[in-house]
Amino acid sequence: MTSQTSTTATTAAPAAAQGSHMWVLTLEIPGRGMSTQYGTWTPPADATRYDVFVALRGHLVTQHPEMGSANTVFFSLEPNRL
Known part of the structure; x- marks a missing residue:
């Protein structure tokens, strides 16, 4: 078995065009991929x-x-402001 990691991001947009919240979600199938x-x-x-x-x-x-059957490793949902 090979381990695979992928990361996908939305294209950065001006703050006015961004959503109200910033999120990060990581799923993993142990030993198979993340x-x-x-x-x-x-x-x-x-x-x-x-x-x-x-x-x-x-x-x-x-x-x-x-x-679809992966474990949630990390989830963050925060207001999109500093």
Whole structure:
């Protein structure tokens, strides 16, 4: 078996065009591979942190179907401001 790591990022945009939150999500299939993605997003006003996690995980799995049964190694959702 080979180990594979992939990282995907959204293209940097001016702050005004970015989402309200910055996120990072890493999934891993132990011994087989890991995938990390990050970007910005403005969730719906009534969304919970869990709603955002499920939506982002679904997005990552759509891009990497082999990660459907992967473990979540890391998830961060922060307001996109300093």
